[in-house]
Amino acid sequence: MSGLKTLLKRFQSECETSDQHEDPELRSHYYKSMHGAAYNAVLELFSSSEYEVISESKERGEITVRKNGTPRLFIVATVITVRPLETAVDFKVSADKGKIFGTYTVLKAQIRHYYQKLNTQLAKVK
Incomplete structure (x- = not known):
């Protein structure tokens, strides 16, 4: 069943971060x-x-953003103050059109790219 779930996830057209996400790479980042x-x-x-x-x-x-090009993406970024000097950042990325081999990996890579850039500009909370 797990293999089928992984295969079906590959064809999802949106990817979102959260505090309790099952994938550690897609958990909210705190700065x-x-x-x-x-x-x-x-x-x-x-x-x-x-x-x-x-x-x-x-x-x-x-912040709501449209990424032009291939693939065309719709992005919602959320910045929330948790405590003084502690801010959480989450992303939700969705694709307009699917790809033959699935879009989920592309969307996940896009989120990882955003977090990598933020990690160079802001100090992470440990």
């Missing part, structure tokens, strides 16, 4: 940062021409 600094670092991830910021709300800590 030693004020909300504003973490929010700006996440917003900077999407400053290149391949991204189009659709909406942003600093008060809610939510």
